Amino acid sequence: MKKAILCLATVSAVSFGSLLVAGESVTLGIDDLTSGIPGSGALTLQQARKWLAVPANHAELDVKLPLGLSAGERDMRGLTANPLTRAKIELGRQLYFDTRLSADNTVSCSSCHHPQEGFGRHTQFGVGINGLKGGRNSPVSYNRILSDAQFWDGRAGSLEAQAVGPIANPIEMGNTHEAVVSTLKEIPVYAAEFKAVFPKSGVTIDNVGKAIASFERTIVTSATPFDYRDALKPFVSLEPEDLADLREDDPATWQKYLDLQQGAEENPMSESAIRGESLFFSKEIGCSNCHVGANLSDEKYHNLGIGMDSKTPDLGRFAETKDEKDKGAFKTPTIRNVALSAPYMHDGSLKTLEAVVEHYVKGGTKNRWLSDKMKPLKVTKQQKLDLVEFMRFVTGRYPKIASGRLPE
Numbered sequence: 001m002k003k004a005i006l007c008l009a010t011v012s013a014v015s016f017g018s019l020l021v022a023g024e025s026v027t028l029g030i031d032d033l034t035s036g037i038p039g040s041g042a043l044t045l046q047q048a049r050k051w052l053a054v055p056a057n058h059a060e061l062d063v064k065l066p067l068g069l070s071a072g073e074r075d076m077r078g079l080t081a082n083p084l085t086r087a088k089i090e091l092g093r094q095l096y097f098d099t100r101l102s103a104d105n106t107v108s109c110s111s112c113h114h115p116q117e118g119f120g121r122h123t124q125f126g127v128g129i130n131g132l133k134g135g136r137n138s139p140v141s142y143n144r145i146l147s148d149a150q151f152w153d154g155r156a157g158s159l160e161a162q163a164v165g166p167i168a169n170p171i172e173m174g175n176t177h178e179a180v181v182s183t184l185k186e187i188p189v190y191a192a193e194f195k196a197v198f199p200k201s202g203v204t205i206d207n208v209g210k211a212i213a214s215f216e217r218t219i220v221t222s223a224t225p226f227d228y229r230d231a232l233k234p235f236v237s238l239e240p241e242d243l244a245d246l247r248e249d250d251p252a253t254w255q256k257y258l259d260l261q262q263g264a265e266e267n268p269m270s271e272s273a274i275r276g277e278s279l280f281f282s283k284e285i286g287c288s289n290c291h292v293g294a295n296l297s298d299e300k301y302h303n304l305g306i307g308m309d310s311k312t313p314d315l316g317r318f319a320e321t322k323d324e325k326d327k328g329a330f331k332t333p334t335i336r337n338v339a340l341s342a343p344y345m346h347d348g349s350l351k352t353l354e355a356v357v358e359h360y361v362k363g364g365t366k367n368r369w370l371s372d373k374m375k376p377l378k379v380t381k382q383q384k385l386d387l388v389e390f391m392r393f394v395t396g397r398y399p400k401i402a403s404g405r406l407p408e
Helices: 045-052 069-075 086-097 159-164 177-185 188-197 205-217 225-236 240-249 251-266 271-280 353-361 381-392
Strands: 013-016 019-022 025-027 062-064
Touching (some): 045 188, 086 188, 086 205, 159 205, 177 188, 188 205, 225 251, 225 271, 240 251, 271 381, 353 381
Parallel strands (some): 025 062
Antiparallel strands (some): 013 019
């Protein structure tokens, strides 16, 4: 499948001083965009300036998505208002892992959205400065390029807004936007990078948000066993003579078929996962009523009954819209790489995928605003196991990301 996801060179010119810089076509999750400025140890001003002097690092990137997510390329968000460049992505990567954005230099974005914990955390709730805990589980920060509204309740209208929200939250980073801007201006490497990436405005909180959002948009999941199997389906029904004609008349599509076949062979789904896939997308089970589209999320809000039996339930989306029907509704998470991001649900109350399936099987927790999509299911013990197995096979690789190469 490697040939099928290789990026093609394009000619997209942008001005850099007196030069014209040819832009690149890059496939997120495949091309190397997040491994940091070459070198080891703390990033020095000299090293940063040398890298920033390369015009190609400031060229606007033509962005593609890998197999599976590529079906959603038309739905990519934020790129018009905040185009991706290598320099902006690198600045965002540094900020994402830098604890100096917090009031006491202990918390970074990655503290709640860590690469080694599925870009969430395996704690029930997010943990901020001084060990303070919020009331919600840390949502994952990958595949956000396909989403506008952020957080479980959608209170941030863009990834840029989401990126700066936790900085000023008293139980997350506990800082102020003004203090962060002041801190960054006093760090020579950051001052130079902001000047190069945002020459008209330099270090501002809006630009902090733009940089972090740019980095987060590059965090996407690669093709999964499910994606290879799904992409092969149009070829499965072809007769041998049809395949022979394809090989003769359409070499490009024939090569695509061979690449997909190789990818499926190298990333096979188990028989249990195949049964689980059929159940997942069936009308009877209905998982795909909400887990739909390239990222397997409808990006909408639903009341599943989670936590609604407590004395003071979290009302979720209602806090933002004040619309009665939104009480107890939370955003549908992706099931891509979901096996890596336990615990589950907005309150982290379900510790395993098995527990998640059981919650759906019982039809959720009854309450006045329960989604009409939540109905008790008649499934066998094996079918429950098959559904869990399928979700485990919707797991792809993350891009290589350097976390320790930060400004001195």
